[in-house]
Amino acid sequence: MQEGLSPNHLKKAKLMFFYTRYPSSNMLKTYFSDVKFNRCITSQLIKWFSNFREFYYIQMEKYARQAINDGVTSTEELSITRDCELYRALNMHYNKANDFEISSELTVMTLTKRFQARETPR
DNA sequence: ATAGGCCCTG
């Protein structure tokens, strides 16, 4: 049981972001079972995910604007691969040490799905 | 009154 959040906890949280963008405080308490929770720790973790989302959406929007400038008119025309800028930016930020192995199929599907969800929210 | 979100800053 540690007092505060360590750099490893941050790394862990970033990897967790691949799975949930809005973890509940109970999920966090379960996932970070080695942390002694209190009001500050909880809100700090919640804040981390808020920051993760902001970075994530900034990258998505940058990618979307670039796609529009490139003449893309539908999501079907988008290709999100391991070597595209969006993938590299997200992987660099959330999976710097490549702790998480991502199959190309899973990557394309996950990112495309999220992209479409973001572009057509309602 | 507290928690959790978003936005904007530094």
Next chain:
DNA sequence: CAGGGCCTAT
């Protein structure tokens, strides 16, 4: 990422 303001829902 952390801080702080502001808003909503509980």
